Amino acid sequence: MPDSAIFCPLCLKNNAMRVGSLAAAEIVESFRANFAIDTSPYFAGIETVHICECRLTGYRYFTPLNLGANAQLYEELGTRPWYYESNKWEFSTVDQYVQTGTRVLEVGCGNGALYKAISATKDIDYTGLELTAHNGTEVRIIQETIEEHAEREIRYDAVCAFQVLEHVADVHSFLTACIGCLAANAPLIIGVPNNAGYVGLSQNALNMPPHHMGLWKKYSLERLPKVFPEIRHVATLFDPTTHPGLSDAPVIEHFYRKWLIPKAMTFKFLHAFILPRWVRSKTVVAVFRKREPK
Numbered sequence: 001m002p003d004s005a006i007f008c009p010l011c012l013k014n015n016a017m018r019v020g021s022l023a024a025a026e027i028v029e030s031f032r033a034n035f036a037i038d039t040s041p042y043f044a045g046i047e048t049v050h051i052c053e054c055r056l057t058g059y060r061y062f063t064p065l066n067l068g069a070n071a072q073l074y075e076e077l078g079t080r081p082w083y084y085e086s087n088k089w090e091f092s093t094v095d096q097y098v099q100t101g102t103r104v105l106e107v108g109c110g111n112g113a114l115y116k117a118i119s120a121t122k123d124i125d126y127t128g129l130e131l132t133a134h135n136g137t138e139v140r141i142i143q144e145t146i147e148e149h150a151e152r153e154i155r156y157d158a159v160c161a162f163q164v165l166e167h168v169a170d171v172h173s174f175l176t177a178c179i180g181c182l183a184a185n186a187p188l189i190i191g192v193p194n195n196a197g198y199v200g201l202s203q204n205a206l207n208m209p210p211h212h213m214g215l216w217k218k219y220s221l222e223r224l225p226k227v228f229p230e231i232r233h234v235a236t237l238f239d240p241t242t243h244p245g246l247s248d249a250p251v252i253e254h255f256y257r258k259w260l261i262p263k264a265m266t267f268k269f270l271h272a273f274i275l276p277r278w279v280r281s282k283t284v285v286a287v288f289r290k291r292e293p294k
């Protein structure tokens with residue numbers, strides 16, 4: 001297949017190019033070694049996983065597109081205490097966009113931790129969608145996809161999706177449904193791992209299929225209105241963390257070796273003068289608003 005003819009699942013055009021590849025066997029081994037989980041059934045008959053990039057949006061994604069994880073993988077990962085964080089930084093970004101008494105939809109809500117975070121200060125009408133069963137919660141959680149939910153034609157005053165979009169292969173369908181659930185001028189708030197930062201620099205098995213199907217960053221998020229003209233970009237926010245894991249990233253290692261600078265000094269220098277917030281941050285959040293109908 002010529003490079004120019006690769007199908008992009010975001011803009012649905014044949015305008016993506018290959019930018020990298022991974023050996024399926026290495027991904028399976030990395031998952032096994034780090035998490036004691038066997039992902040080999042996902043890669044049956046597949047030797048190479050490609051990373052492709054959309055020329056219109058810069059969105060990077062993995063092919064084949066059908067490598068995404070089933071519920072069992074999330075159930076296995078969900079047993080790890082670190083997997084579902086109860087108070088994510090991105091929850092704090094919602095506050096300025098959500099008012100008391102409004103309807104908020106969260107896609108991929110886990111156990112509804114966002115509701116608990118917002119309801120501490122505001123009384124909101126919250127609905128969460130989650131495909132993995134979460135027991136013992138007092139929050140309204142519906143076990144259906146965003147596409148199924150959009151068919152109900154309920155309009156929300158805000159739609160949020162945190163650490164979800166990167167797991168989705170059919171991103172066009174997912175985002176179309178999210179936008180379909182927005183009232184006019186309502187915000188769509190999307191938080192994903194920041195692949196311009198250390199997440200993208202590290203070779204973490206959790207940032208590959210079957211766990212992650214897309215590699216987002218500020219640029220590709222901000223280009224979403226090119227594909228979905230019904231929304232306009234409002235803001236991009238970065239979490240303030242400076243992750244110690246950054247010092248293990250291959251690019252930083254290269255920097256150390258090339259200039260033979262003491263590691264501690266380099267780290268301090270990089271963080272003080274070189275690396276802007278958008279490279280240091282673990283998470284990037286983009287906020288859009290649905291345009292008023294003409």
Ligand SMILES: [Zn+2]
Pocket residue numbers: 008009010011012013015016054055056057059
């Ligand atoms: Zn595209």
